[in-house]
Amino acid sequence: MIRLSDIEDAQTILNGRILRTPMLPAPKFSALTGAEVFVKYENLQVTNSFKERGALNKLASLTAQDRARGVIAMSAGNHAQAVAYHAARLGIAATIVMPVTTPAVKVAATRAYGATVVLHGETIAESQARAEDLHARHGLIFIHPYDDPRIIAGQGSIAIEMLDERPDLDCLVVPIGGGGLISGNAIAAKAINPAIEVVGVEAELYPSMWNALHGEDRPCGGATLAEGIAVKNVGKLTLPIIRELVSDVLLVSESQLERAVNAYLTLQKTMAEGAGAAGLAAMLKEPARFKGKRVGLILCGGNIDPRILASIMVRELERGEQIVSFRLTIPDRPGVLGQIATRLGDLGANILQVDHKRLFLDVPAKGARLDVTVETRDHAHAEEIMAALAADGYHPARIHVSDVMG
Known part of the structure; x- marks a missing residue:
């Protein structure tokens, strides 16, 4: 049995030896979700996680x-x-x-x-x-990562700090791997405010706690952006705590995790790894569930590979149609590339990459294939460019950015 007093004792031990991380309002997240969102920045610890x-x-x-x-x-x-x-x-x-x-x-x-x-x-x-x-x-x-009373108690100090600053929080949304983070915080939060709701989040590829709670056997495995919560074995200590104190566990897809990581970077100007952004991913997936509530998110980690982060940013720009790739069939004669570049410039598109190929059987003998990647303002601008190129007789077809940029 882990009690609030154990978590308070842990807080005393931690005082002055780790950072008491800031919890700040996130108005841009609030606008996205319809809730009043506050973020606890555990990515600012020395090792960048809770x-x-x-x-x-x-x-x-x-x-x-x-x-x-x-x-x-x-x-x-x-x-x-x-x-x-x-x-x-x-x-x-x-x-x-x-x-x-x-x-x-x-x-x-x-x-x-x-x-x-x-x-x-x-x-x-x-x-x-x-x-x-x-x-x-x-x-x-x-030193077990989650199935240990002192580990659980240490993690629970986060909720004490959050509710000390915002005692009016209605809900905490917490990532779940083995369950140490959510267990400690659920114990502390429910002891301080029995009315508060605690919601857990897992990656769809690793629904281990979901399976344990619902008696299901969903597949568990695969390459996930949220490797920090990619756990197949739930904790023996954490499972009964979660069953008693956590009201719901939501599952989020890889694309939802990507969107949340990108939102932390572009909107909050801070680094979140996949697991760290899982709480926001759940809110973006089900905004109606949190609408009108005061919600505390724990940005539990910021250790993400820079190459993965760069890829996520490009993919999100593609999803938002701010980067668009298309394939043109063009006459193979001098000056055509220049004409297309000028045309794109006149349309306000910024050319990022061009791939010019001749030796394909699916184009005329006197033709060529041209793959072009451009920056656009938004979906409407992308459609305007496509329509103009079609009117010019280039038969544009949309393709994925990855097909062009590799």
Whole structure:
């Protein structure tokens, strides 16, 4: 049993040793969702995620003898960094087992904090099996990422801070992996305000908690943007807490996660990884469910691979038709490319890329295929450009940006 007093004790331990992160209103998110949205910026911790809270609370509880043995953990990245960072500060040797699919930025950061990194398995479950083996063989202290009372209590300190600043919150929307974050925060929030609603969010590809709560067996696996919550095994401690205190678990798609990551970057000017943006993704998916409520979001992590982030931004511009690609069939004679470039300029389109091909059997012998990617203002502008090119006799056909830009 984890009580509010345990979470308050954890808050005392954490005070002055981690950042009390800001919680700020997000009027642009409010406009998108119809709710009054507030964001808790846990991505501003030293290791850029909330995981420092639970990790430090657990590590601080170890005896001198336990610290001398060293610790081991398994993680897709954020727990790894938190354990590595605070173990180093406390003079404790740390070994971290990470899936081979972990983004390179998280592996590099974990090593930079001084931990020994072992890459093993495609999933957290496979990494856990290796970590448990090393734990048994070498007598290391196991620091579980979510199924530990002190980890759960540490994470719950977030809700205490949020409700200290905004006691009038109607709802918390919290990402779920193994369940440590939402369990701690549900315990704290419901103890402080029994009327508050706590809603969980999972990636559609990893509906492990959904399955456990609903007695279903939806497929669980695949490459997800939210690798931080890509967990197949729910916690033994966290499941009953979630069953009792969490009113609903929503599942979000990969495109919804992408949209939320992009919204954090373009609207809030802050970095969110897929798991960190899951709460917003749920609100964007079901705005009617939250309309008119005061909602607290936990931006729980900002460790995203820059290459993935760049790809998301381009994909979102394509979805918004601010980047458009089309294929033209043109006469293969001097001056045509110049005429098309001038025409696009006159239409207000900015050319990003051109691919000119002749040797295709689906174009006339005296013709060529031209793939063009341009910047546009919006959907209406894109349609105007397409109509003009059709009127010019170039038979434009829309294609995906990725087909052109690779």
